[in-house]
Amino acid sequence: xxxxxxxxxxxxxxxxxxxxxxxxxxxxxxxxxxxxxxxxxxxxxxxxxxxxxxxxxxxxxxxxxxxxxxxxxxxxxxxxxxxxxxxxxxxxxxxxxxxxxxxxxxxxxxxxxxxxxxxxxxxxxxxxxxxxxxxxxxxxxxxxxxxxxxxxxxxxxxxxxxxxxxxxxxxxxxxxxxxxxxxxxxxxxxxxxxxxxxxxxxxxxxxxxxxxxxxxxxxxxxxxxxxxxxxxxxxxxxxxxxxxxxxxxxxxxxxxxxxxxxxxxxxxxxxxxxxxxxxxxxxxxxxxxxxxxxxxxxxxxxxxxxxxxxxxxxxxxxxxxxxxxxxxxxxxxxxxxxxxxxxxxxx
Amino acid sequence: xxxxxxxxxxxxxxxxxxxxxxxxxxxxxxxxxxxxxxxxxxxxxxxxxxxxxxxxxxxxxxxxxxxxxxxxxxxxxxxxxxxxxxxxxxxxxxxxxxxxxxxxxxxxxxxxxxxxxxxxxxxxxxxxxxxxxxxxxxxxxxxxxxxxxxxxxxxxxxxxxxxxxxxxxxxxxxxxxxxxxxxxxxxxxxxxxxxxxxxxxxxxxxxxxxxxxxxxxxxxxxxxxxxxxxxxxxxxxxxxxxxxxxxxxxxxxxxxxxxxxxxxxxxxxxxxxxxxxxxxxxxxxxxxxx
Amino acid sequence: xxxxxxxxxxxxxxxxxxxxxxxxxxxxxxxxxxxxxxxxxxxxxxxxxxxxxxxxxxxxxxxxxxxxxxxxxxxxxxxxxxxxxxxxxxxxxxxxxxxxxxxxxxxxxxxxxxxxxxxxxxxxxxxxxxxxxxxxxxxxxxxxxxxxxxxxxxxxxxxxxxxxxxxxxxxxxxxxxxxxxxxxxxxxxxxxxxxxxxxxxxxxxxxxxxxxxxxxxxxxxxxxxxxxxxxxxxxxxxxxxxxxxxxxxxxxxxxxxxxxxxxxxxxxxxxx
Numbered sequence: 001x002x003x004x005x006x007x008x009x010x011x012x013x014x015x016x017x018x019x020x021x022x023x024x025x026x027x028x029x030x031x032x033x034x035x036x037x038x039x040x041x042x043x044x045x046x047x048x049x050x051x052x053x054x055x056x057x058x059x060x061x062x063x064x065x066x067x068x069x070x071x072x073x074x075x076x077x078x079x080x081x082x083x084x085x086x087x088x089x090x091x092x093x094x095x096x097x098x099x100x101x102x103x104x105x106x107x108x109x110x111x112x113x114x115x116x117x118x119x120x121x122x123x124x125x126x127x128x129x130x131x132x133x134x135x136x137x138x139x140x141x142x143x144x145x146x147x148x149x150x151x152x153x154x155x156x157x158x159x160x161x162x163x164x165x166x167x168x169x170x171x172x173x174x175x176x177x178x179x180x181x182x183x184x185x186x187x188x189x190x191x192x193x194x195x196x197x198x199x200x201x202x203x204x205x206x207x208x209x210x211x212x213x214x215x216x217x218x219x220x221x222x223x224x225x226x227x228x229x230x231x232x233x234x235x236x237x238x239x240x241x242x243x244x245x246x247x248x249x250x251x252x253x254x255x256x257x258x259x260x261x262x263x264x265x266x267x268x269x270x271x272x273x274x275x276x277x278x279x280x281x282x283x284x285x286x287x288x289x290x291x292x293x294x295x296x297x298x299x300x301x302x303x304x305x306x307x308x309x310x311x312x313x314x315x316x317x318x319x320x321x322x323x324x325x326x327x328x329x330x331x332x333x334x335x336x337x338x339x340x341x342x343x344x345x346x347x
Numbered sequence: 348x349x350x351x352x353x354x355x356x357x358x359x360x361x362x363x364x365x366x367x368x369x370x371x372x373x374x375x376x377x378x379x380x381x382x383x384x385x386x387x388x389x390x391x392x393x394x395x396x397x398x399x400x401x402x403x404x405x406x407x408x409x410x411x412x413x414x415x416x417x418x419x420x421x422x423x424x425x426x427x428x429x430x431x432x433x434x435x436x437x438x439x440x441x442x443x444x445x446x447x448x449x450x451x452x453x454x455x456x457x458x459x460x461x462x463x464x465x466x467x468x469x470x471x472x473x474x475x476x477x478x479x480x481x482x483x484x485x486x487x488x489x490x491x492x493x494x495x496x497x498x499x500x501x502x503x504x505x506x507x508x509x510x511x512x513x514x515x516x517x518x519x520x521x522x523x524x525x526x527x528x529x530x531x532x533x534x535x536x537x538x539x540x541x542x543x544x545x546x547x548x549x550x551x552x553x554x555x556x557x558x559x560x561x562x563x564x565x566x567x568x569x570x571x572x573x574x575x576x577x578x579x580x581x582x583x584x585x586x587x588x589x590x591x592x593x594x595x596x597x598x599x600x601x602x603x604x605x606x607x608x609x610x611x612x613x614x615x616x617x618x619x620x621x622x623x624x625x626x627x628x629x630x631x632x633x634x635x636x637x
Numbered sequence: 638x639x640x641x642x643x644x645x646x647x648x649x650x651x652x653x654x655x656x657x658x659x660x661x662x663x664x665x666x667x668x669x670x671x672x673x674x675x676x677x678x679x680x681x682x683x684x685x686x687x688x689x690x691x692x693x694x695x696x697x698x699x700x701x702x703x704x705x706x707x708x709x710x711x712x713x714x715x716x717x718x719x720x721x722x723x724x725x726x727x728x729x730x731x732x733x734x735x736x737x738x739x740x741x742x743x744x745x746x747x748x749x750x751x752x753x754x755x756x757x758x759x760x761x762x763x764x765x766x767x768x769x770x771x772x773x774x775x776x777x778x779x780x781x782x783x784x785x786x787x788x789x790x791x792x793x794x795x796x797x798x799x800x801x802x803x804x805x806x807x808x809x810x811x812x813x814x815x816x817x818x819x820x821x822x823x824x825x826x827x828x829x830x831x832x833x834x835x836x837x838x839x840x841x842x843x844x845x846x847x848x849x850x851x852x853x854x855x856x857x858x859x860x861x862x863x864x865x866x867x868x869x870x871x872x873x874x875x876x877x878x879x880x881x882x883x884x885x886x887x888x889x890x891x892x893x894x895x896x897x898x899x900x901x902x903x904x905x906x907x908x909x
Contacts, residue, residue, distance in 0.1 A: 050808045072807045079808040081801055089823045098819070099809035150810060354728035358740060361725035361788055369747045369781050371762065372755030379758065386761055434651040445652055447889075448659050454885035456842035458859050459878045462866060463662025466669060466875070471677040473665040479678040487677055508662065562749065569751025571845045572859075576866055586753055590845070593757050608754035615750055 002062050002153045002186045003028045004049065009058035011044050018044040020210040021058070026154075026203070029184040031177075033201035035191055037233075041210040042190045046156050049188065050079045062153060073102075078152035082159040084143035086131035092118070092142055093127025099150035117145040121175065137168040141175065148179065155180070155187040161196055173200055194221070194234055206230055222273065228346050231271050237317045238277070240270040244345055253310045257287045258343045268345040274305065276342035277318035279328070280335050288338040292316065294328050308334070373612060380605035387598055396602035406607070408582035416499045416584065417568040420506035425560050427507065428514035429552070435515070436522045446519075452512055457505065461576035464505045468493040494577045501577035502584070506567045514559040521555040522548075561622045565615045585611055669875035689876035699861055700877065707841055707857040710772060714779045714840035715833050721780075722787035722832070729788065730795025748785045755781060756846050763850055770854040778850045779840045786839060787832045794828035834888045841884060 004026040011019040019041040026032040034042040047053040049060055051072030059066050067075055078099070086095050094101075096117055097110040105113075111127075118124055121141040131139055140160065147155060160176060161169045177200065180187050191197050197204050198218040205215045214226040225231035228239060242251035244265050249256050256270065280286060292308040295315075304325035308316045318336070328334055382393040400406040435446055452460065467473050475490035484490050494501035533547045574584035583591070585607060592604035669675065670689050672682030693700050728734075729741060747755070756778055760769070768774030806820045822829075844859040851860070858881050865874045 047804075050804075052804045052807065072804075073810050073812055075808075076810070077808065079805065081805055083801075085799070085802050085805045087802065087820065087823070098806065098811075102806070102810040102812070102815050102819075146809065156808075351734075354732040354734040354737075357724035357728035357732075360721040361744060361784060362740065364721055364780055364784055365744055365747065368759060368777065369750075369752070369755045370743075372757070372759035372781070373750065374758065375761060376754055376758030379761075386765070430651060431655055434648045434655070439648075441652075445655060448656055450889060451659050451886075454838045454888045455882050456844075456859065456885070458842070458844055458862060458866075459666075459882050460662060462862075462874060462878050463666050465866075466665035466871065467662050473668075473680075476678050476680045480680050508658070512659065565749040565751070569753065571751075571753055572863075575863075586751060589757070590753065604757065608751075608757055612750050612754050619749055 001028045001184060003064075004032075004154055004186060004188065005059075005061040005064070006045065006049075007059040007061065009045065009048065009060065010056045011041070011048060011053060012056045017210055019048070019055075022205075022207070022210075022212045024205050024212060024215055026186060026188050028186055030202040031180055031187045031189060031200055032203045032205065033189045033191055033197035034205050034207060035194060035197040036207035038192050040207040042207055043158055046079060046158055046188060046190050049154065050077050050156055051075045052079070076150065076152050077154040077156060078147040078150060079156040079158060080143050080147045080160060082162060084139045084163070086139055086142055086146075088131055090131075091127065092123075092129045092131060092134065095131060095142055096127070096146045096149055098146060103150070113149055114145075117149045118142075120148065120179065121145045137164055137172065140164060140172060144176070144179070148183070148185075152185065155185050157187065157189045159191055160189060162191070162193070169196075176200065206233065208233075224344060225271065225346065228269055228271070231344075231346060236271050236273055238272050238274060239346075240272075240314065242268060242270055244268045247340075249343075249345060251314075253290055253314050256338060256343060257340045258345060259341050261345060263345045263347060268347060270343050270345055272316075272338055272343050274317040274319045276339060277316060278337040278339065279318070279320055279324060280337040282335040286337045287340060288343070290336045290338065292334055292336050294330050294332050294334060297325055297328070297330060299325075308336070310336075376605045376608045376612070380602055380609045382602050384601065387601075396606040400603050400606055400610075405582060405588065409585045409588045410610075412499060412582050413568055413585040416502050416506070416574075417564050420503050420510065420567045421560050421564040423503070424507045424510040424563060425514055425556060427511045428518055428559070429556070431511065431515040432518035432522060432552075433548075435519055449512055450516060452509055453516070455509070456572075457509060457570065458572045458576065460505050460509050461573045464501055464508065465494055465577060468501055468504065495579050497579060499574070499578060499584070502573050505573050505577060506563075510563045510566070514556070514563060517555050517559045518552055521552055525551050557622055557625065561619055564618065568615060569611055666875045666878055669871045670879055672872055675871075686872075689872035692873055693876045693880055699856060700858075700880070703856050703858045703861040704880075706772070706855055707859075710775050710779065710847070710855070710857060711837045711840040713772070713776045714783055715836040717776065718780055718783045718787045718836045719829065719833060722784055723791055723829075725788045726791025726793075726832075727795045727798075729792035731798060731800060744788050745785050747781050748789075752781045753845055753849075756849055760849060769850055770852040772851075772855055774850045775847050775855045775857075778846045779843055782843070782846070783836045783839045786835045790828055790832040790835060791825070794825045798824065831892050834892055838885055838888050 006022050006024045009019055009022045010017070022041075022045060024032075034045060036042050044053060048055050051067075051070065055068070060068060062077075067077075086092075087098070090098070093111070093114045096114045100110045100113060114127055115124070118126060121144055123138060123141055123145070126134070126138070126142075131142065134142065140163065144160075157176070161172055164172055173196070176187075176189075179185075189197070189200055191200075198221075201218060203216065204218055204221060206213045206221065208229060214221065214230050216224075221230060221234045225234065225236065231239075240249075240251045240253065240256075242249040242256070244258075244263065244267075246265065247258055247260055249258055249268060249270055251270065258270070280289065282289075282291075290310055292310045294306055295309050296307040298305040298307075299322060301322075303319045304322045306318050306320060306325060306328070308318065310316060316336070380396055382389055382391055382395060384390075431449065435442070435449060465472070469475070470487040470490045470492065472490075472494075475484065475487055478484045478490060493504070529551070530543045530547050533543045538546065569586055571584075571586045571590060574587050578584055578587065582588075589604045589607035589611070592600040592607065595601075595604075668682055671685050671687065673684040673686035673688060675682040692698055725744065729737070729744075759778070763769050763774050763778070768777060802824065803816045803820050806816050811819060842859065843857075844863060847855060847857050848860055848863075851857070853860075858877070862874065862877045862881055865877055
C-alpha cells in the first residue's frame, strides 16, 4: 500500500508561517494522528498531502516518490472534511458514487458499489435519501463511504469526530478503526483532542505553532514526553524543578531517585502523572517518600483529585479512589510515594 | 494559478468591459464636451460648449425641471415605499398575493409604464372619463393637465409608480433581515409605538433608504424614455435636451450635448459622494451606539 | 364595532391603495388593446375588436421581426453577461483583495451614472469600428447597464458559497471542468437563473441605447412601440405594450420568491 513521508515541509500564507519544517513518516496501513491545538497547522498539512495546497518548501512522498507534481484530482489522496460536505443537491447514493462518476465508471457498477459501501458504513438501503434527511452521524458515515469507494491510496480525515455527540463518537471511532484495519489503508487523522488521537491512532505527531513537537506511539506521550508543553497537553500537572546527576535528581523537596534514562545531566523538570502518585503509610521502606498536606479534595465520581502542598510552596496533584480519599480530610498530613519508574525528567 | 492574482484575473473580463465601454464612453463624452472632436477635424480644447449652454435659457429651464422631477419623484416614492414596506412587513391574510402585486411592476419597462400613465391621465384618458361619469367635469379640457404639463406631473407619477415598489422591496428585505427583536426589546424598555418607530425602526432603515433614494434620484435624473412620452416638448428634461442636441444636424450642437452629459454625470457623482459620506457617518454612529 | 374598526384599519387602506395603484395603469392598456371605437366620454369601449391583436400577430407586421431582434439581442446579452460576469461575481463574493471597494464601486457605477451619457460618448468609436446599425453593436452597448446587475446578483450567491465543496470534489478525482459542472453550477443555479432573467429583462427594455447604436436598423420591440406611441394608434400601442411586458411577467412568476424576503438579489441594493 502506501507509505507517506513529509520532508521538511513548510507552508507560508503571506507573512504567516502555518507549517515549519515538518518531517514525518506515516507508515503503510496504519493510522497516524496529527494532534495539536487549533491553528497549529495540522489541517494545512492534510490539505498539502491532498494537493489542495502547494507547500512553500519541502516535499511529500508516497512510497518514496514525490507527488507534488500530481494535481489533487489525480493523487487519490481523499480527504473527508470536518463538516462532511455532502452535496445537498445529490441523493445519498449519488454522493457516495461521486468519485466513481468522475472517473467515468459505468452507472450499473456505480450503483452496485454504492450499495456495498453504504452497507460497509452500516447504512444499507439509504441510497435514495437526501443528505438533509440523515442525522449528523449518518452524514459523517456517508462522507466516509464516499471517500472509501474510490479506494484511496491515503485516507485523510479532518476532525472526523468533532461534530458528533459523545455516544456517536465512540461508534464512529470503532467504525473508522475496523474499516481501516479491514482495508489496511494508510490513514492520517487531524484532531485537537488528545484522547481521540490516543484511542484512534497507531502513531501521533503532536504539533505546536506549525512545528512538530513529538512523534511516536500514544504511550510515549504519557510516559516519555519530550517537553513540558507536550506533557501539559496530555494532562500532566506535576512538575518539580531540580538538578539531575545520573539517576538522582535534587529538588526543593529532597533528592529523588529516577529510572535510568537518556536525558543529559543538568537542570531538569521532573514530571509525574497524577494517577501515579501514591498515598502510602509512613514506614520509609519505599524510595522517594515525601510528606505533604492536603489542600483541596475534588470529588470526580470515579476518582478524587487531591491537591497537595509539599514543603513551603511545591504543589502536587494526585488521583485516588474516592474511598481512599475519605480517610484524608483537607488539612491532614499524608505520606506520598513517587515511583522512580514514573518520574520522567524533562530538559 | 498564483492565489493572490486570482481575483484580479477573474475580474479582468468584467473590468475590461466596464472600463472600455462605460469608462471610455464617459471619457469620450468629456473630451468631446471640451471641443476635442478629431473625427470632425476639431482638436482645439475650449470651454465654449459649457459657456454656450450655461447662457441658454433652455438649458437652465431644463436643468431646474429635471432637478424638480428627480427630487419630487425620489421624495414621494421613498415616503410611499416606507409606508408600503411597513404595511407589508408582517404576515396577514392575502399577504403573498399583495406582495406579489407589489412586485408586479418591477420588471415592467418604463416605456410601458409611461404609456399606461398616458392612457390613464391624459385629458381624454380613463380617469377623465371616470370624472365625467361622476359628473365632476364635462369637457376634456376641464380635467387638470397632468401629462405634457409644465410641472411634469405625468413624468413624476410614472417614476413614483415604478420606483415606490423598487424602494419598498429593498426596505422590506431590510426589515425582514433585521427581524422584530430590537423593537420587542425597545417595547420591553417602555417605548411606545411611535417611539419604537422613531428610535428603532427608522434608524435601522435609514441606510437602505439612503441607498435606494440615491439610485432613484440618479435614475430619474438621467432617464430618457418617460419624458419623451409624457413630457412637454419645451422645456424638456435634460437627457432629452442632450439627445436632441446630439442628433442635431448642426454639428456645433454636439459638444453642447456632451457638456450636458458631463454636467449630468458630475451632478450625480457629487450627489453619490455626499450621500455615501452621510450614510457612512450615520452608520458609524449607529454602530458606535451599539 | 370592533369588526368595523378592524376592516378600516389604516393598513387595510394602504393595502387597497397598493393594489389599485399598481394595477390601475394596466386597465386602460387592456381595454384599449381590444377596442374598436372608444371615444370620450365613454368609460368602456363602445365596440370591441381584435384588430390590434390581429395586426400584432399578423405575419406581415414588423412586430414579428421586432420580436426576433429583441429576443436575439436579449439572449446574446444574457449569455455574454453571464459568461463575463460569473468570474467577477465569484471574485467579489469569495475573495478579499486589495482595491476591492474601488473595483466594486467601478462595476456598480453604470447602475447610477446614466448609460445614455456614456453611450453618446462611445458612439464615435462604435462608428469607427463598424459597430453601429447592427446587432453586435447593440449587444455590446446593452452590456453597460446589464453587467453590473449580473455581477451584483452573482457576488451575492458567492458570498455564501463554501469553496471546500470544490476541494472535496477535487480530492475525489473531479477535474476543473467536472468541479464546475457537478459542484459550482448546481450550487449557484438559482442565482444564475435570477441573474439571467434580470439580464434578459434589462436588455429587453432598452430603448434609447438600441436606437442610438442600432441606428434604426435594429428595430427591437421598444423601438417599434415608440413609433406607435408617436403615431397615436392607441389600440396597437396598447396591444404592443402588452406583448412587450409578457416576458417580464414570466420573469416575475419565475423569480418572485427570490425578489422578496431576505434573499440577496434585491436586498443587495440596500447595501450599495
